[in-house]
Amino acid sequence: MRKRSNEEKRPAHEEKRTKHERRLESDVFDRPSLMAISKLRQQGWFDTIDYPVAKGKEANIFCATNSEGHKVAVKIYRIETSNFIRMHDYIDGDPRFAGTSRKRFETLLAWTRKEYSNLKIFYEGGIAVPKPLAFLRNIVVMEFFGEGNIAFSTLDQLKSDHPQKDYDFLLTQIKKIYQLGFVHSDFSPYNIVVTDDGLKILDCAQAVLLAHPRADDFLRRDVENLVKYFRKQGADADFDRAMAYIKDGKPVRRGLEALL
Ligand SMILES: Nc1ncnc2c1ncn2[C@@H]1O[C@H](COP(=O)(O)OP(=O)(O)O)[C@@H](O)[C@H]1O
Ligand SMILES: [Mg+2]
Structure with a gap:
């Protein structure tokens, strides 16, 4: 990148x-x-x-x-x-x-x-x-x-030099967020910044707990955005495989622990 x-x-x-x-x-x-x-x-x-x-x-x-x-x-x-x-x-x-x-x-x-x-x-x-x-x-x-x-620029302003690596990294991040009991819900190239230390995810206010009634819709939307963007960049990205990967294994729900 x-x-x-x-x-x-x-x-x-x-x-x-x-x-x-x-x-x-x-x-x-x-x-x-x-x-x-x-x-x-x-x-x-x-x-x-x-x-x-x-x-x-x-x-x-x-x-x-x-x-x-x-x-x-x-x-x-x-x-x-x-x-x-x-x-x-x-x-x-x-x-x-x-x-x-x-x-x-x-x-x-x-x-x-x-x-x-x-x-x-x-x-x-x-x-x-x-x-x-x-x-x-x-x-x-x-x-x-x-x-x-x-x-630093956001992903929408740059072309990925390593689309497969970047896709795999971001998919793993979505899975890790899921395992913490959350869905980011605004995952888009506009909210990913390209730093010296790799890609970073911004704009986390709208992230919801998995218990949210629309958590699954938001997750599908996040994954669709990711797959669409990286397919255009030439990565091997598939929606169904990505969803199966994220949902494989039990999420560790934080629930009320998340209270400030
Ligand atoms: N911590 C940060 N470091 C560097 N740039 C940032 C940071 N947070 C936001 N930005 C820049 O500001 C823009 C808008 O920030 P974002 O958190 O996405 O706000 P909004 O909710 O208004 O979309 C980002 O696209 C990015 O360019
Ligand atoms: Mg934003």
């Missing part, structure tokens, strides 16, 4: 860059979010927020530096533009978030906590995800995958 920094997300021209930065920043730096950032800063998770890295479906991601000069990623969920109805499809029925109201802001708080909780379980379970560091309100701080202030 050819690793490349995510240059296209950073317009070259200085004036354009400023506009780009402004666009990325404007919808997350409301006063309460600024106060949460300030608190995380006081807690020592980072010193300065340096650069907007990307604007995803639901969050803006920034690169920050801590007092030791190490980079961290700061993911700030947008209060105004997040899709709250869709979020409930993945929250409802999860015992960690029982009683979460359907109010916009409470949904977003549960969603942020869900991403942190899932990342922690996955990271500790040996899955290739960013190390979660902290969360507060609508913000998650985690390990940053990039060079300088620029994030």
Whole structure:
């Protein structure tokens, strides 16, 4: 796999860059979010927020530096533009978030906590995800995958040099997640980043427990996405074989252990 920094997300021209930065920043730096950032800063998770890295479906991601000069990623969920109805499809029925109201802001708080909780379980379970560091309100701080202030590219922006190896690795990751008692539920090339240390899986907020009524639908969708992408790249990828591989052996359910 050819690793490349995510240059296209950073317009070259200085004036354009400023506009780009402004666009990325404007919808997350409301006063309460600024106060949460300030608190995380006081807690020592980072010193300065340096650069907007990307604007995803639901969050803006920034690169920050801590007092030791190490980079961290700061993911700030947008209060105004997040899709709250869709979020409930993945929250409802999860015992960690029982009683979460359907109010916009409470949904977003549960969603942020869900991403942190899932990342922690996955990271500790040996899955290739960013190390979660902290969360507060609508913000998650985690390990940053990039060079300088620029994030590494995601799989949708690169052509795999080793499609079979990459396919086998990601299928094993889906199986490991399944064995931890979860389905990622948003497994796509947009959420896989190509780092110095191999492929890493992002965007874990929507991951559901196997007890979720739609866990099997989400698993089939994840596997379909993976098989489709890698078949195009020339890998020997087959949906039925992949499903049989994942489901071979008993999942080790975490259930209520997953509570924060
Ligand atoms: N920890 C990270 N390190 C480097 N880049 C990241 C990290 N987290 C997210 N990104 C970048 O930000 C983009 C959006 O992040 P993601 O978690 O997928 O948010 P969303 O839920 O809004 O889709 C990713 O496609 C990736 O380019
Ligand atoms: Mg994403």
